[in-house]
């Protein structure tokens with residue numbers, strides 16, 4: 001064993017001599033609970049499930065996603081809290097209605113999350129793929145169900161090879177029925193973001209779904225079943241376009257699950273040596289294959305970084321558990337960068353140009369978003385001044401201007417809006433007493449304003465057109481405009 005390795009163990013509070021004597025022969029490994037597993041040799045990947053830090057993180061994120069799919073059932077002020085009503089071109093987000101004119105807010109949200117994805121990839125590789133992608137999460141859920149019905153990976157492999165029997169048929173039927181139901185629920189919840197979720201259930205039992213709803217639910221349900229249940233990791237390896245562009249976002253400072261070749265090789269199991277025999281100079285990898293057996297994409301990380309690796313960290317959990325049992329330092333497989341292995345010091349995240357650029361754009365999007373949300377009003381007023389003629393001189397000495405008023409109701413209720421106008425003394429106006437505007441719609445009316453000519457001191461006189469929601473007077477909007485009169489000398 002090299003001096004550098006002994007140093008490493010001492011750094012971790014262990015002694016080289018103890019480790020030199022560790023018997024890692026098959027028999028001894030079994031006695032301390034380390035299984036020697038066969039490597040994956042093609043066909044469906046049946047990954048072994050083990051406990052560990054990264055496994056827990058994956059479950060937490062999976063539960064967050066599953067909870068998100070319950071979001072259409074949340075109610076806010078008696079309405080669906082999250083509703084992307086494409087038919088009426090309005091998005092409802094917790095009482096906030098986003099209409100086509102506010103679409104820039106959605107654009108900023110998308111920009112923020114795309115840059116978050118790019119920044120996280122630059123820092124720690126395919127974090128999205130490993131932990132949060134629908135495909136990963138759903139495959140995890142589908143294989144968990146498979147494990148509950150068909151058993152551990154070795155049993156599943158045997159079952160696959162066995163001829164069809166009644167018990168095999170029943171197990172397969174159970175599994176595929178549950179997978180089908182999950183696929184249906186996934187598609188149903190997706191469509192429920194675009195239409196009233198409770199109404200969708202009612203219409204299901206009355207057979208009243210529209211053809212679009214039926215086509216989307218059937219095709220999306222089938223896609224969930226096929227990609228997460230049948231294709232699994234092959235989707236990530238063979239179909240996902242994002243997997244292919246991520247290479248452009250990582251660099252030598254990106255940390256990825258990596259096998260420490262220098263420490264692990266030459267791999268092998270150590271036997272107690274007889275007196276006089278020389279102990280083989282082996283690395284820390286005892287070649288138990290657990291890291292391969294747990295990998296959801298069937299990758300052997302010891303062969304180096306590979307396209308199939310979704311950086312989920314499960315092999316780190318696996319190897320750490322083995323190292324713990326054989327009393328060696330954890331981290332034979334760990335999140336590390338190429339720079340670290342080249343002996344370079346990794347600069348802090350905030351000093352990396354790529355991360356700075358991504359973070360800068362994210363900050364811009366976040367500030368814009370915050371500004372948009374803080375200044376967004378549930379009512380929006382536009383007043384279009386009549387161009388021809390700009391003003392009318394009345395026989396009674398008044399000057400009259402005309403506007404077309406447009407009021408956008410961004411609340412979830414029907415709005416009853418009242419118009420008032422403020423300006424110079426003597427100002428009078430004529431408008432509809434109340435405009436009734438359905439939720440998410442635009443109401444229009446004509447406004448006539450008269451001001452005695454003698455009260456006008458300038459050609460363009462400022463006036464304020466105020467629109468108030470009578471149902472809730474705290475909701476109002478002021479539109480500043482100019483009252484145009486004859487040229488004043």
Ligand code: SF4
Nearest residue numbers: 285286288289291319
């Ligand atoms: S890297 Fe770790 S988990 Fe993988 S075979 Fe070696 S000892 Fe086992």
Ligand code: SF4
Nearest residue numbers: 295309310312313315
């Ligand atoms: S090699 Fe490790 S990090 Fe990569 S996908 Fe397999 S288990 Fe996950």
